[in-house]
Amino acid sequence: MHRVAVLAMPGVYPFELGVPTRIFHAATDAASGKRLYEVTVCTADGRPVPTNAGYSIAVEHDASAIDDADTVVVTPAQGAYQFPGPGELQPEIAGALARVKPGARLVSICTASYVLAAAGLLDGRPATTHWWHTAHFQRTFPDVKVDPDVLFVDDGDVLTSAGVAAGVDLCLHLVRRDFGSEVANRVARSCVVPPWRDGGQAQYIERPVPGPSMASTAPTRAWALERLGEPLQLADLAAHAQMSRRTFTRRFREEVGMSPGQWLVRQRVELARHLLEETDLPVDRIAAEAGFGTGASLRQHLSAVVGVSPLAYRRTFRKV
Template sequence: MTSVEDSSPTAPPHRVAVLVRDGVLPLELGLVHQLFGHATRSTHDVYGSPLYTVMTCAVTPGPIRTDADFPIHAPHGPEAIETADTVIVPASHEQDESLSPLALPGPLADALARARPDTRIASICTGAFVLAAAGLLDGKRATTHWLSTDRFARTFPSVTVDPDVLYVDEGRVLTSAGEAAGIDLCLHMIRADHGAAVAADIARRTVVPPHREGGQAQYIRRPVVAMDNRSTAVARAWALERLAEPITLADLATQALMSVRTFSRRFRDETGLTPGQWLIRTRVNQARVLLEETDHTVDRVAAESGLGTSASLRLHFQEVLGVSPGTYRTTFRTP
């Protein structure tokens, strides 16, 4: 999870190349520019120094058809990939599912081959077909849109497909589910580069959830609660205001005016998580922000985030992030 990304004021912006093809989904291209393009060195200054430079490129620069009734213009050719620190491949539904290890167009393969060995490469939605056809996912876990996971698994048996998650981080190579999961993946990469506070600030500006774990379900059978049903959102909002206090499942159910059994079922329907999982991950995220933005001791961070003791904080940090609180603070401490 942690990154050695240099976020000092003198560090050049991280270069992101978005490789587009005919049939690209405008939303996926736009969300990359929106999220990375708005990341600044100061979480309090929308006009601060940019942390990323985003370039739209194509095998042949110029007009590119989209899946809407308007084209876009790709000003850069594949040479942009040579200098990129991150390459992102959005979906093209008209092309992706016809790809296989033997059917990746030569110019597209050559473009991806321009990436340096340490370049991070990510896909959104069925853009995972491109990465798999290029051999970048062999022996790795990956995901794509849930409607395409069966075809993906048949076409690329050397890839371990996880059909249920929002995104998969395999280090250098990352994949995500449908369009909205691309937002989660971009915020995940920003969080890995610059910490939770920067990612949360970008999420606030774009009015999206600040942190959804990659392992959260991508397909929830009841994502929208019917108008005549009560939502668990009121309980989640109540919990966010008092994370430092003891919160039980019964407390949450009471806030939603439901029985514990009904609340637990509806909570999972709405979030893809159990109430306990959601509470732990929310408290870990709060602890991350406190470690970045305050000088609080680990004991105080544990108490104010609701994780209790420093031992509990270390345990959950290791389980969720794979690092200790001390290592995380050293990596992402705000100057």
């Protein structure tokens, strides 16, 4: 069983604190129904911590719960624990993070990325945080490669998410990474959340509300998802939406948070991953079905996204 320790700091946000337990406890073995994760919530000293919601949360474990954890999740908090800078991390939190065993994954939700960065754990790494704070985060930690647009960043043994609900996206991603898409999709259905959200957090940044006469790109996205195996071009998408290419691209970025080309590649990669996990189709056939054309193109794109070849991915995530 994969062991997860969730660290709660004073001023913790209850919603974000509850996300890991809710998602990971919903991950079960299809045959036996047994949970695939053991989740332990802890504080640095094992004492209750106040939340930002006007009540306190009592826990049963101190930071020693981190010692044997395979994944450690740091949740955001308000007040003095919210935005520590370099060298400003509270000693009890630094001590708790020092207990993470070699090879364990370290995860932050929302502004808890400040805690990882203050501990020097994000230096030279890609990371993200809530879009409202990305500029401040980058100024505070110039050695971190901040990506302000994505919902989460997976850098192998260190993962960071954007604000609030992006913690759900990241935890579902971890379930999928650990046990495959079938388990992750079951978790998403049981929690009534989408297994994968299109786009990044750029789509949530404050912008003027579009006028009622402005058309959406959503119907075209749905149309494209039914034709991923075809050689779709920007001109095809814009023509379906009855917009100029410039207008379509601008509107698409506003709604999805990425360019049409980036979105197409992501959807094709997701389709290829699904086919690798759920079918026995050869790699070249999957490449054609997903719109990559050749096995070499699929290998290039899959390696860029998940860091492994199609065959290695299939060996890891293939449903037994």
